[in-house]
Amino acid sequence: MERLLQSTHHFTLPFAQNELKRVLHEGERVVVKTLASVMSPPLLATETEQLQRELRIQTVVAIPIRSEGNIEGCIVFISKKGEESLTQAELDMMESLTAEVGAIFGNLSLYRQLEATHQELNNANQRLFDIDKTKSEFLSIAAHQLRTPLSGIKGYLAMLLDGDFGTLLENQRKMINELFVNANRLTRLVNNFLDVSRIDANRLKIEKKWFDLWDVLDAIYMEFATVVKEKNLEFAYKRNLSDGTVMVYGDMDKIHDALINIVDNCIKYTNIGGVAMSLQDSADAILITIHDTGVGIDPKELATLFDKFVRGRERGGKASGAGLGLYIAKKVIEAHGGNIKVESEGAGKGSTFEITILKKSFQEDIGGVALHQESLKPALLQGLAPQGA
Numbered sequence: 001m002e003r004l005l006q007s008t009h010h011f012t013l014p015f016a017q018n019e020l021k022r023v024l025h026e027g028e029r030v031v032v033k034t035l036a037s038v039m040s041p042p043l044l045a046t047e048t049e050q051l052q053r054e055l056r057i058q059t060v061v062a063i064p065i066r067s068e069g070n071i072e073g074c075i076v077f078i079s080k081k082g083e084e085s086l087t088q089a090e091l092d093m094m095e096s097l098t099a100e101v102g103a104i105f106g107n108l109s110l111y112r113q114l115e116a117t118h119q120e121l122n123n124a125n126q127r128l129f130d131i132d133k134t135k136s137e138f139l140s141i142a143a144h145q146l147r148t149p150l151s152g153i154k155g156y157l158a159m160l161l162d163g164d165f166g167t168l169l170e171n172q173r174k175m176i177n178e179l180f181v182n183a184n185r186l187t188r189l190v191n192n193f194l195d196v197s198r199i200d201a202n203r204l205k206i207e208k209k210w211f212d213l214w215d216v217l218d219a220i221y222m223e224f225a226t227v228v229k230e231k232n233l234e235f236a237y238k239r240n241l242s243d244g245t246v247m248v249y250g251d252m253d254k255i256h257d258a259l260i261n262i263v264d265n266c267i268k269y270t271n272i273g274g275v276a277m278s279l280q281d282s283a284d285a286i287l288i289t290i291h292d293t294g295v296g297i298d299p300k301e302l303a304t305l306f307d308k309f310v311r312g313r314e315r316g317g318k319a320s321g322a323g324l325g326l327y328i329a330k331k332v333i334e335a336h337g338g339n340i341k342v343e344s345e346g347a348g349k350g351s352t353f354e355i356t357i358l359k360k361s362f363q364e365d366i367g368g369v370a371l372h373q374e375s376l377k378p379a380l381l382q383g384l385a386p387q388g389a
Contacts, residue, residue: 005243023062023074030062038062038076063098067105140197143190154183175255178366181226199331206335211252212245220263234274245279250336258332261325262290262353270294288355297351306330338362
């Protein structure tokens, strides 16, 4: 018996000699009395007769397996009942079982398609990852190559402004000052390229120490004073001597650059009115608010504003900038246990950035170590007079 069944596992069926032709080619159910009608070939007629006697088979039913409009095969049912004894319910049950098998075939086909699609997506993701990695490496190399000549240019411009090469006429000073401003902007862009490559490679270093956050805001105010004046904008910022110090344990340069990126973004998209920057210190957190009266932000763009290479649009719909500053600012502030959020009522309504740094984050960093007086010395601008003092 086992030998007979094994001989039917793989064979080529000559349809002309077998009733399964109608089942497989015409998609019709076949009900016959002899096993040889559907099993010979591949079995010999004598073998099928022997098998039919041993199993006491009276009726053979062959039903096509359909899946997605195609015939995938057939199921052969055998019964000890005669054909006339089979009930409609039994035939319906055979049809139902065959339909279930057809559904399994369909699911297998769908699974193969999904598997193929999944593999294609994996391949596409890998290609995108490789492209992004190459782009980050290019940005890093380009930024490093630009840094050295930029430093030289800024150095000579500073010497010119300081009068090291002679007294400048007013129009000369104005042009050189504008060159210096643009060199600073290009330096920020180069630094952004480097920071992005480091962030993407998980190599962004945060070197923490104590510093006064007021000093950082003072430096930012001074850095943008010329730019704001040239655009006929106001830059509202006031620090009173009574404000004291707001000490932060973090990377002063990184936080400075992050805030620079936000202020630069606000000034870039403001043509009328101005920008306001303020600092609030509480027991639990430090809040920096930067507000502008610029072109505003479409509510649809708020969710992606801090994504990499997302650029805002100036008046008239033209995209501007490299789309890196806000992305880097968010990453840096988050690395200090803080967060950034932005609000805007829409086009032409300006925007407000709120940067929150929780004191708990840097209190945990130092593990409760006492703060020494020598660590309170201003590190960014020695001797800078507070605004509004």
